[in-house]
Amino acid sequence: GIYGLVHFKNTAVGIIPLDENYNTWIVGQYRYTLSQYSWEIPEGGGKIGIDTLESAKRELLEETGIKAKHWEEILRLDLSNSVTDEQGIVYVAKGLSFHEPQPDDDELLEIKKLPFSDLFEMAMRGEISDGLALAAIFKAQWLIQKGLI
Numbered sequence: 624g625i626y627g628l629v630h631f632k633n634t635a636v637g638i639i640p641l642d643e644n645y646n647t648w649i650v651g652q653y654r655y656t657l658s659q660y661s662w663e664i665p666e667g668g669g670k671i672g673i674d675t676l677e678s679a680k681r682e683l684l685e686e687t688g689i690k691a692k693h694w695e696e697i698l699r700l701d702l703s704n705s706v707t708d709e710q711g712i713v714y715v716a717k718g719l720s721f722h723e724p725q726p727d728d729d730e731l732l733e734i735k736k737l738p739f740s741d742l743f744e745m746a747m748r749g750e751i752s753d754g755l756a757l758a759a760i761f762k763a764q765w766l767i768q769k770g771l772i
Contacts, residue, residue: 627706628706628707628708629706629707629708629709630707630708631668631671631707631708631709632670632671633668633669633670633671633709634668634669634670634671634675634678634710634711634712635666635667635668635702635709635710635711635712635755636666636667636668636669636675636678636679636682636712636713636714637664637665637666637679637711637712637713637714637755637759638664638665638666638679638682638683638713638714638715638716639664639697639713639714639715639716639739639759639763640665640683640687640689640691640715640716640717640719641715641716641717641719641739641763641772642719644738645738645739645740645767646736646737646738646739647664647736647738647739647742648665648689648734648735648736648737649662649663649664649665649734649735649737649742649756650662650663650664650665650666650686650687650732650733650734650735651663651732651733651734651735652730652731652732652733653731657752661751661752661753662735662750662751662753662756663751663753663755663756664713664753664755664756664759664760665682665683665686665687665689666682666753666755666756667681667682667685667686669681669682675712676696676714679712679714679716680694683716684722684724684725685724685725685726685727686724686726686730686732686734687724687734688721688722688723688724688725688734689716689719689720689721689722690719690720690721690722691716691717691718691719691720692717692718692719692720693716693717693718694714694715694716694717695714695717695772696712696713696714697713697714697715697759697762697763697766697772698711698712698713698758698759698762699711699712699713700713700755700758702754702755703754711755711758713755713758713759713762715763715766715772717772739763739764739767742760743760743764746760746761
């Protein structure tokens with residue numbers, strides 16, 4: 624058969640920031656591709672060849688105003704392997720400090736702080752549909768349950 628392939632020049636990065644009480648921050652925005660509002664973890668893209676950790680640090684600061692001292696990669700995944708080669712990398716960020724968000728000019732973002740357990744419940748109730756966010760939330764929940772993060 625004939626297959627189409629969308630080749631991405633970016634790597635997707637997602638971040639789960641966690642404070643000492645296991646609170647986290649999510650970002651809400653209207654997604655025109657889906658014609659709906661979407662709650663997601665802080666995420667974005669970094670050009671291939673640029674360190675994904677640096678891209679993750681940039682995205683977290685831009686979208687939430689958060690900087691972190693400690694970073695741990697927790698997940699690598701193929702985002703839609705039937706039509707694209709786009710990969711995603713997820714980090715947990717800890718040791719947080721708070722600054723002014725610096726969103727792109729075309730980003731209208733809402734930031735929400737909540738306990739990670741509430742975020743997991745949102746995912747289980749179907750209130751989060753973003754694939755990168757869901758994979759990140761489920762992996763982080765497993766790591767938290769195991770006492771690994």
